[in-house]
Amino acid sequence: MSFPHIIRSAIRSTSSKIALLARSTTPFTDRSFCSSSESEKNSTTPSEASYYHLSGGPSHMRAAVFWEPGKPLTFEDFHMPRPKANEVLIKTKACGVCHSDLHVIKGELPFASPCVVGHEITGEVVEHGQLSDSKIIERFPVGSQVVGAFIMPCGSCSFCSKGQDDLCEDFFAYNRAKGTLYDGETRLFLRNSGMPVYMYSMGGLAEYCVVPAHALAVLPNSLPYTESAILGCAVFTAYGAMAHAAGVRPGDAIAVIGIGGVGSSCLQIARAFGASEIIAVDVQDEKLQKAKFLGATHCVNASKVDAVKTIKDITGGYGVDIAVEALGRPQTFLQCVQSVRDGGKAVMIGLTLSGAKGEVDINHLVRRQIKVIGSYGARARQDLPKLIKLAESGIFNLSAAVSRTCKFEDAPQAYKDLDQGTIAGRAVVEIM
Numbered sequence: 337m338s339f340p341h342i343i344r345s346a347i348r349s350t351s352s353k354i355a356l357l358a359r360s361t362t363p364f365t366d367r368s369f370c371s372s373s374e375s376e377k378n379s380t381t382p383s384e385a386s387y388y389h390l391s392g393g394p395s396h397m398r399a400a401v402f403w404e405p406g407k408p409l410t411f412e413d414f415h416m417p418r419p420k421a422n423e424v425l426i427k428t429k430a431c432g433v434c435h436s437d438l439h440v441i442k443g444e445l446p447f448a449s450p451c452v453v454g455h456e457i458t459g460e461v462v463e464h465g466q467l468s469d470s471k472i473i474e475r476f477p478v479g480s481q482v483v484g485a486f487i488m489p490c491g492s493c494s495f496c497s498k499g500q501d502d503l504c505e506d507f508f509a510y511n512r513a514k515g516t517l518y519d520g521e522t523r524l525f526l527r528n529s530g531m532p533v534y535m536y537s538m539g540g541l542a543e544y545c546v547v548p549a550h551a552l553a554v555l556p557n558s559l560p561y562t563e564s565a566i567l568g569c570a571v572f573t574a575y576g577a578m579a580h581a582a583g584v585r586p587g588d589a590i591a592v593i594g595i596g597g598v599g600s601s602c603l604q605i606a607r608a609f610g611a612s613e614i615i616a617v618d619v620q621d622e623k624l625q626k627a628k629f630l631g632a633t634h635c636v637n638a639s640k641v642d643a644v645k646t647i648k649d650i651t652g653g654y655g656v657d658i659a660v661e662a663l664g665r666p667q668t669f670l671q672c673v674q675s676v677r678d679g680g681k682a683v684m685i686g687l688t689l690s691g692a693k694g695e696v697d698i699n700h701l702v703r704r705q706i707k708v709i710g711s712y713g714a715r716a717r718q719d720l721p722k723l724i725k726l727a728e729s730g731i732f733n734l735s736a737a738v739s740r741t742c743k744f745e746d747a748p749q750a751y752k753d754l755d756q757g758t759i760a761g762r763a764v765v766e767i768m
Contacts, residue, residue: 393462396527399452399542400747405443409453409541409748413527419465419546420519422472422491426482426547429561431540432456433750433763434569434597435664436486436687440536441751444689448515451534452524454541454747454765455486456569458561462544472549481555483724485716486537486569488551490518501550501715502576511537517548541747543767553720559727562741563734566597566762567723569713571732573685574601575723576714578609581683582658586610589656591647591675593638594663594686595623597762600630600737602660602685607631608731615650617643617671623760630736644674655680662686669694678704685711738762 395416400409419425437453439445461480464473476482488511489501496504506518515534516522523546524533538545555564578584590611592602595618606614607630615634616627624635636646648655655677661668664686673682673696684694700706714720726732739761742750747765754763 397543398744399524399533399539400454400744401450401533402441402453403450405441409441409751411745412533414533414542415525415527415530417523417542417544417546419463419468419523420517421465421467422469422549423465423517423523423546424461424468424472424476424482424549424552425463425465426457426459426484426538426545427462428457428459428540428543428545428767430458430565430767431747431765432565432569432597433747433754433759433765435754436569437536437541438751438754439687439689442755445687446690447512447536448534450531451515451536452539452542452545453536454539455537456565456567456572457484457538457540457545457547458482458555458565458568459484459545459768464549468549476549476552476554481557481561482552483555483564483567483720484538484540484545484547485551485553485572485713485720487572487713487716488537488548489716490548491550491717496550499715499718501717502580502711502713511535517546541765541767543744551716551720553716553724555724556728559724559734562764562766563738564724564727565764566601566734566737567720567727570597570601570737570762571605571723571727572714572716572720573598573712574605575719577602577660577683577685577711578605579714579719581685581709581711582660582681584609584611584658587612588658589613589615589651589677591615591617591656591659591672592632593617593643593659593661593668593672593675595620595627596662596759597737598685599660599662600627600761601732602662603627603631604732604737608726613651613656615647615656617647620757620760626736626739626760630733638671643671647675651677654678657681658683660685664688664692666692666694670696673697673701673706673708676706679706681707681709683709683711736761738764740764741766 431454440447489504490506493505538547590606616632617636619639658681659672659675660683661672740763744767750763
């Protein structure tokens with residue numbers, strides 16, 4: 337099936353900035369600054385943040401903060417975050433509960449702390465940063481409903497310029513390495529002390545968040561805020577694996593190992609791409625039963641049978657064309673590689689404990705031309721609008737993918753439940 341082409345993000349230009357400054361009415365009339373110094377307005381500091389508030393709206397917000405491994409998330413008051421050029425302030429409506437956040441919370445993935453977690457969001461555009469490109473402002477006018485991708489492309493690095501948003505240099509160098517946006521600064525400061533707090537992606541488990549505009553796509557009114565939040569990570573990750581890493585073609589046989597939020601999304605994407613055999617592998621019968629509804633043609637409980645042998649039996653002894661590992665464990669890494677046919681692809685999308693190693697039979701890899709491919713996510717500017725179309729048309733069933741919703745104050749418990757394996761699909765936190 338074909339999907340609509342995505343209009344490339346507009347290139348920033350000096351002329352557009354000049355035109356923006358010259359406009360008699362600007363998108364910044366919705367905000368108020370008590371500071372009179374223009375130089376203060378152009379730099380984000382704890383003292384400046386205290387002067388910033390939305391006209392007729394709040395001057396502060398709440399967010400869930402991760403302090404250190406072993407300590408629970410706490411809700412703290414923050415100064416209202418202020419977007420900079422080509423960034424958008426979003427009033428957060430919903431945020432998904434993802435294993436990647438859990439890895440950070442448990443200390444399994446090193447990340448700057450304290451930080452606000454949460455990286456798959458929907459919300460409403462509240463404001464644009466000063467000097468933002470006029471085309472971005474036109475694309476995302478104040479009041480627009482949007483969804484945000486967790487990989488937030490800068491739009492101008494060597495990879496972004498080639499359309500490889502999933503490898504954005506600034507995203508990994510600044511956000512994942514330092515917990516900041518691309519000027520090396522966070523947008524989050526505690527209200528009581530002005531202490532900076534880092535951002536895991538946009539820091540979406542908050543009442544408001546700042547998102548680089550290239551990570552956003554307009555959400556149509558026909559799609560709900562809550563369920564649509566998963567488009568930004570669970571579905572986004574699955575699509576990247578299937579479309580770019582695996583290159584799924586109609587008739588392919590596919591195995592998905594680990595049927596959580598991302599793995600279950602892989603099933604639906606594989607079905608949408610025309611896979612003939614879709615084999616779901618997990619150790620929980622509840623997840624496998626749900627997998628049948630999401631597109632699995634076969635289900636394998638790896639706690640009861642040899643998963644690799646069963647996959648090969650289903651495929652006439654050959655193995656699958658594509659196996660996807662969506663759990664992030666050395667054992668399932670090996671199962672994934674062993675499950676593919678000669679010349680097949682083993683796609684790894686599950687994150688794990690930092691420094692963990694996966695074993696592979698080198699001779700088998702070489703002689704049988706097995707391809708082992710890592711995939712972190714999709715490409716926001718190209719793919720996020722496509723995912724919205726899939727959801728809007730009903731090809732991807734958002735309601736079936738979301739298994740639980742909870743209130744903002746219940747977010748810490750949701751991560752505990754995720755850690756205990758009691759969430760069958762994806763949980764979503766409803767914030768506003």
